Amino acid sequence: MAKRRLLPLTALRAFEAFARHGKMSLAADELCVTHGAVSRQVRSLERLCGARLTQGPRNALKLTEAGERLARSLGSTFDEIERSFLELRADADRELHISCVGTLAMKWLIPRLSGFNSRHPDLNIRVTEAYRPVDFAREPFDAAIRLTDAGPVEGMTATPLLDNYHGPVVAPALLGAGAEIAELSRLPRLHTRSHPQAWAEWAEHAGMPLGEAREHREFEHIFYTLEAALAGLGVGIIPWIYVAGDVAAGRLVAPFGFVRTPNRFQLMLPESPKKGIAAFRDWLVEEAAKAPPPPLAEPLIA
Incomplete structure (x- = not known):
């Protein structure tokens, strides 16, 4: 596969914003930079292209034919990138990545997930087996279920599920x-x-x-x-x-x-949980409340 050239993406983005708005000031507002910064990026892009992209006085710049051609190409390209990005983000928002001790996942959580899917068809639960204390800052999990006797850890909340x-x-x-x-x-x-x-x-x-x-x-x-x-x-x-x-x-x-x-099984969440986690937490608490009580030990005969 051929190696791509290193394109001046910052300058291309500044030019596309100017071409779309028709004013440097409006492009600058969208990009959260100064009017001068957008102007410098456009001039830099012209030097790199070896072609004039704008014409006219500074306070009434218009696109040249070359500028219009580049603007059309950039506009459709950025639109496609934005659509792809939003689709990926929407997919990520629909998926909840749960870290869970393996046997609980196999014997209790996964057999009940069809009930959650029926209630929340817009959300997908992905389960990963894990046992060590969860670190939401370093691991790609949205929630974790652990068997522990510890209370809430700094930076996260804990919801008791099952004794x-x-x-x-x-x-x-x-x-x-x-x-x-x-x-x-x-x-x-x-x-x-x-x-x-x-x-x-x-x-x-x-x-x-x-x-x-x-x-x-x-x-x-x-x-x-x-x-x-x-x-x-x-x-x-x-x-x-x-x-x-x-x-x-x-x-x-x-x-x-x-x-x-x-110990008890607890649901651990980061301080700022992902959208959709509240529904999963509420469903887990509801399912845990349905768990049958165990036959308790009686005095043993030695």
Whole structure:
């Protein structure tokens, strides 16, 4: 592809504005510069072109034939650029880029997005998996959903969505009804590498010491741990909101219920949120209010 020449864009823009308005002063007002600055740009463009683009006295300049030809070309070109720019900006305004912890996105957010799309067909939700604290100044996100016990961070607002409950879940075939806590030790214990303290946290929140398991199996992400539990590979500690559907459908059982953690799922927004985010926030809060409550942990039998 041939290399483009470096065009004097500032001068071309100044000339196009003058040609459209017919006066240097009006062109200067549009461009937020002085009358003299526009005049100098037009003169500079004439030198670069090697042709006169204007004629007549300074207070009544008119376009030459060459100037009219260039003005027509620039006018149609700038019109097309403006249309393309406005179309791109409109597309960007219609898209909301949401950063969300992966398993919540897969098990809760995405399955509900059709409801949001039906209510707001003019808005498109783009979801990206992320876990670290969001930085709206450096990352291209319009909102973020995180599991955290932190309050609002400087430069953003936080809207609580879902309290977090967690507990051991297992395939029904591995653990019968009325199981005692000691039975957990005979089952393979599933761990998530990104959250290795899950079992210890559950034992603390449930208020009981945790015995040693006979076998341990580790997976990279909590979604893998959840799939391993569904496949009957062992028992894992999973947040309630991730397994509510599987427990209701009988694919998993939670024989010891769930206990609340200090964390909660929160929607994080920049101080100056994008147009459309308010509708997404209100819809999220509404959907979160519909979430089924977990079966709570009862006193455990050691």
